[in-house]
Amino acid sequence: MSKDSFLPYGAPNHSSVKPVDLKNLKPYGDAMNDGRMQVNFTLPVEPSPEAQEAAAELMRKMGFVDVKIVDMQKASEGFSFFVGYGAINHSVDFTKITVLKVETVFKGFDEINELIRTKIKRKIRIIGATTGFDAHTVGLDAMFNMKGYKGDYGLERYPMIEAKNMGAQVPNIELLEAAIKMNADAIMVSQVVTEKDCHINNLKDLMVLADKHGWRDRFIFISGGPRLSHPLSVECGLDAGFGTGTLPSHVASYVVDELIRRLERKK
Amino acid sequence: MKLRLNKTQIAQCRSIAKVVSRDVGKMISQHSTVAIERSALRVMGICGAHKKADGQFYPHANAIVDQLEKDNVLARGASFWLANAMLQLEKSAEDVAALVAEDKLRLSEIPLQKKAAVEKTARALAKAGVTKIVEQKKNRKNLLKHLDDPHDPSFKKPPMKYVIVASGNIFEDVVQARAAAQAGADVIAVIRSTAQSLLDYVPHGSTTEGFGGTYATQENFRIMRRALDEESEKLGRYIRLTNYSSGLCMPEIASLAAIERLDFLLCDSLYGILFRDINMKRTLIDQHFSRMMCALSEIFINTGEDNYLTTADAVENGHQVLASQFLNERFALDAHMKESFMGLGHAMEMNPWHPNGILLEIARAQMTRDIFPKAPLKYMPPTRHMEGDIFFGHVYDAIFNLVSVMTKQGIHLLGMPTEAIHTPLLGDRYMALKSCNYIFGGAADLGDELIFRPNGKIEKWSQKVLKESLQLLKKIERIGLYRAIEEKCFAEVSRSLTGGKGFKGVFEKHAEYFNPVQDALEVELVKR
Ligand code: B12
Numbered sequence: 001m002s003k004d005s006f007l008p009y010g011a012p013n014h015s016s017v018k019p020v021d022l023k024n025l026k027p028y029g030d031a032m033n034d035g036r037m038q039v040n041f042t043l044p045v046e047p048s049p050e051a052q053e054a055a056a057e058l059m060r061k062m063g064f065v066d067v068k069i070v071d072m073q074k075a076s077e078g079f080s081f082f083v084g085y086g087a088i089n090h091s092v093d094f095t096k097i098t099v100l101k102v103e104t105v106f107k108g109f110d111e112i113n114e115l116i117r118t119k120i121k122r123k124i125r126i127i128g129a130t131t132g133f134d135a136h137t138v139g140l141d142a143m144f145n146m147k148g149y150k151g152d153y154g155l156e157r158y159p160m161i162e163a164k165n166m167g168a169q170v171p172n173i174e175l176l177e178a179a180i181k182m183n184a185d186a187i188m189v190s191q192v193v194t195e196k197d198c199h200i201n202n203l204k205d206l207m208v209l210a211d212k213h214g215w216r217d218r219f220i221f222i223s224g225g226p227r228l229s230h231p232l233s234v235e236c237g238l239d240a241g242f243g244t245g246t247l248p249s250h251v252a253s254y255v256v257d258e259l260i261r262r263l264e265r266k267k
Numbered sequence: 268m269k270l271r272l273n274k275t276q277i278a279q280c281r282s283i284a285k286v287v288s289r290d291v292g293k294m295i296s297q298h299s300t301v302a303i304e305r306s307a308l309r310v311m312g313i314c315g316a317h318k319k320a321d322g323q324f325y326p327h328a329n330a331i332v333d334q335l336e337k338d339n340v341l342a343r344g345a346s347f348w349l350a351n352a353m354l355q356l357e358k359s360a361e362d363v364a365a366l367v368a369e370d371k372l373r374l375s376e377i378p379l380q381k382k383a384a385v386e387k388t389a390r391a392l393a394k395a396g397v398t399k400i401v402e403q404k405k406n407r408k409n410l411l412k413h414l415d416d417p418h419d420p421s422f423k424k425p426p427m428k429y430v431i432v433a434s435g436n437i438f439e440d441v442v443q444a445r446a447a448a449q450a451g452a453d454v455i456a457v458i459r460s461t462a463q464s465l466l467d468y469v470p471h472g473s474t475t476e477g478f479g480g481t482y483a484t485q486e487n488f489r490i491m492r493r494a495l496d497e498e499s500e501k502l503g504r505y506i507r508l509t510n511y512s513s514g515l516c517m518p519e520i521a522s523l524a525a526i527e528r529l530d531f532l533l534c535d536s537l538y539g540i541l542f543r544d545i546n547m548k549r550t551l552i553d554q555h556f557s558r559m560m561c562a563l564s565e566i567f568i569n570t571g572e573d574n575y576l577t578t579a580d581a582v583e584n585g586h587q588v589l590a591s592q593f594l595n596e597r598f599a600l601d602a603h604m605k606e607s608f609m610g611l612g613h614a615m616e617m618n619p620w621h622p623n624g625i626l627l628e629i630a631r632a633q634m635t636r637d638i639f640p641k642a643p644l645k646y647m648p649p650t651r652h653m654e655g656d657i658f659f660g661h662v663y664d665a666i667f668n669l670v671s672v673m674t675k676q677g678i679h680l681l682g683m684p685t686e687a688i689h690t691p692l693l694g695d696r697y698m699a700l701k702s703c704n705y706i707f708g709g710a711a712d713l714g715d716e717l718i719f720r721p722n723g724k725i726e727k728w729s730q731k732v733l734k735e736s737l738q739l740l741k742k743i744e745r746i747g748l749y750r751a752i753e754e755k756c757f758a759e760v761s762r763s764l765t766g767g768k769g770f771k772g773v774f775e776k777h778a779e780y781f782n783p784v785q786d787a788l789e790v791e792l793v794k795r
Contacts, residue, residue, distance in 0.1 A: 042692075075697040079446055079693060135542065138577060193479055195435070
């Protein structure tokens with residue numbers, strides 16, 4: 001057994017047990033590498049033997065073999081609803097996968113405050129808002145409010161952080177101007193609505209504005225939201241992005257690490 | 268299945284709500300808003316729009332009110348100036364409107380005609396508009412004579428099944444709405460495009476481009492109503508249509524909905540303030556007019572307390588919902604609405620992993636039923652704790668369906684397994700409806716078979732929520748509604764009396780303020 005090939009957790013050492021093969025990773029259904037998955041979709045035609053075959057054919061085109069359409073129902077006039085099972089032909093090389101990740105080591109509340117006190121030697125200032133027409137505040141508040149999220153204190157609770165939460169529906173320019181006024185170190189933007197990629201356009205627009213005013217390097221730009229990720233955020237020109245399950249201490253850890261990096265670069 | 272709740276406490280809650288609404292009512296009666304003026308114009312037949320340089324249509328009603336505002340004469344009421352111009356120029360209302368929109372006429376510069384004659388002209392237009400609305404109400408009644416009505420005012424039938432469509436394109440929405448009706452939906456809501464609530468005008472014509480929803484326009488209302496009428500005839504069951512009377516155009520949407528025979532409207536006295544940061548006064552004044560319109564056209568209102576539980580914890584804050592329901596009920600009564608048209612809102616939003624959380628949800632739902640026995644309660648599904656795991660979500664929604672049918676809710680918003688991901692796909696809606704059809708059928712009479720253990724967990728929880736609501740209402744009585752909202756009594760949101768959007772559009776009525784539509788509504792409603 002090597003690093004790339006090993007027995008699954010708890011497997012007895014027996015010749016019939018196949019190892020996990022990271023070079024050719026496939027879904028595990030009922031046995032190693034069987035590749036079995038379920039698929040569900042609707043087609044804009046009435047149920048019929050032809051519709052069923054069309055559904056199976058679509059799955060074969062997706063790379064499934066041993067396709068079984070296990071359910072075909074009439075969803076309404078002119079629409080059919082399918083559940084299909086198949087084994088996927090493809091595999092991925094897990095050892096070659098690289099993902100852009102936020103550069104930080106997650107730390108706890110006390111450690112973060114202590115780092116700010118000893119390394120930055122002043123309170124740090126963070127401002128945040130949900131921008132554009134987006135009215136969702138719960139995620140943003142989870143980051144900022146004293147009580148925090150899932151037992152993790154919010155930024156307002158940190159003695160070494162001055163946090164300002166501007167709420168929702170804030171135009172990009174107002175957020176930037178408020179950040180200048182506060183002399184903020186970091187700007188946090190929440191984006192929840194993603195219809196027609198409005199979150200992406202909104203974030204890009206923020207960065208264009210920041211560039212135009214020469215404020216790009218003045219702040220650490222951070223975005224967050226359920227459909228956001230670090231790579232997407234970087235693609236939009238920001239410094240970091242956080243998705244579902246983010247805790248306030250995650251963001252605080254990143255801001256502190258990044259500020260320290262920036263201080264050291266200046267030296 | 269009934270809970271033993273303290274009747275004195277319930278009565279106290281209602282009497283406090285009355286005191287609170289009395290103060291607000293005074294403020295309401297002394298003010299009007301740009302949106303109410305535009306609504307009056309719309310009812311009087313001003314429904315055109317003109318194309319601006321940027322290619323967008325801008326409603327005539329807005330052009331008139333903008334001009335009057337600019338010339339500082341709006342306080343007499345837009346209807347007065349319109350009728351005055353009609354008399355002097357001997358032109359129809361729409362012709363006058365078109366001239367204003369093209370900037371060829373300044374209403375305030377037209378010599379004042381005899382007051383009695385102006386008012387007579389205006390009242391005739393208002394009467395024609397109101398008559399049209401009354402006609403639409405009769406049309407609905409007629410349809411319900413030969414079509415099955417999924418709604419039973421005594422709640423012997425399971426709740427009405429309500430789903431949303433939100434493709435952004437009204438024509439696509441029609442396809443999905445009809446499919447949903449066939450799969451069992453009784454009510455179709457066309458979700459509005461993101462942030463339409465912040466537009467201070469109602470877009471014009473049919474629309475095909477929206478974000479997370481489809482624009483509410485008069486033409487879109489008409490298109491969907493026509494399609495649902497056809498589908499209703501085909502299915503032999505009346506399919507209701509809903510939209511959103513909230514935001515800066517709350518009263519106008521109500522008027523257009525009445526004209527186009529929508530059946531329900533989301534219409535809350537506080538939602539805009541708390542969730543869209545619309546000015547407090549603006550919302551309170553606007554909701555009163557909107558609800559009078561609903562009362563006249565027998566549109567069910569749906570209130571928005573369910574939303575409180577998305578920003579405030581649902582286990583701890585059930586009392587905010589109940590307190591707000593008492594206020595919403597009172598404000599609706601003040602607008603001459605009957606209880607049987609009040610879809611007071613609430614939701615199943617507790618953390619699903621809370622021990623015995625399902626019991627607590629049953630307690631809250633049954634308590635709401637018992638306290639508002641006539642109201643077609645609007646019960647919202649889990650949303651906040653929905654995550655990407657659609658399989659768990661489907662199970663979670665199934666429990667919601669069961670709680671809803673056993674506690675005899677009135678309007679049941681179907682939960683979608685994909686709630687945390689996107690506005691529903693056709694297949695998501697189908698899955699959700701199938702599950703609901705199963706549970707509503709299989710447990711149709713469950714509520715009549717069960718009794719709660721006296722002093723058990725369920726009963727005690729409902730008593731606790733009621734008691735806390737009374738305490739909250741007492742606080743609101745002490746400090747007044749405005750300060751209560753400022754001090755985060757609802758949804759953990761704080762708003763100020765003069766903050767928020769749309770405050771500029773509120774004005775104090777002139778001694779000779781004139782609004783023939785509001786007068787006609789008043790007459791019709793009191794006459795009942
Ligand atoms: C609550 C809610 C509302 C409430 C919001 C109340 C409020 N004040 O926030 C109300 C009722 C107002 C609302 C309105 C609308 N909503 Co809404 N809403 C939701 C709901 C149910 C929950 C969102 C939530 O609070 N989640 C809990 C928080 C804690 O999670 P979170 O936001 O993901 O945040 C976490 C991370 O993402 C991250 N994070 C978030 N922000 C940030 C920021 C930073 C800087 C960082 C570091 C991290 C971070 O950390 C958080 C904690 O881990 C979701 C469905 C769902 N279950 O997700 C729909 C949902 C988000 N809404 C949706 C829509 C479409 C709307 C409307 C546009 C509908 C309409 N047409 O009117 C309107 C929006 C109007 C507007 N102008 O924006 C869609 C979005 C679809 C999409 N992908 O675009 C959803 C997914 C529902 C659906 N299936 O259709 N909504």
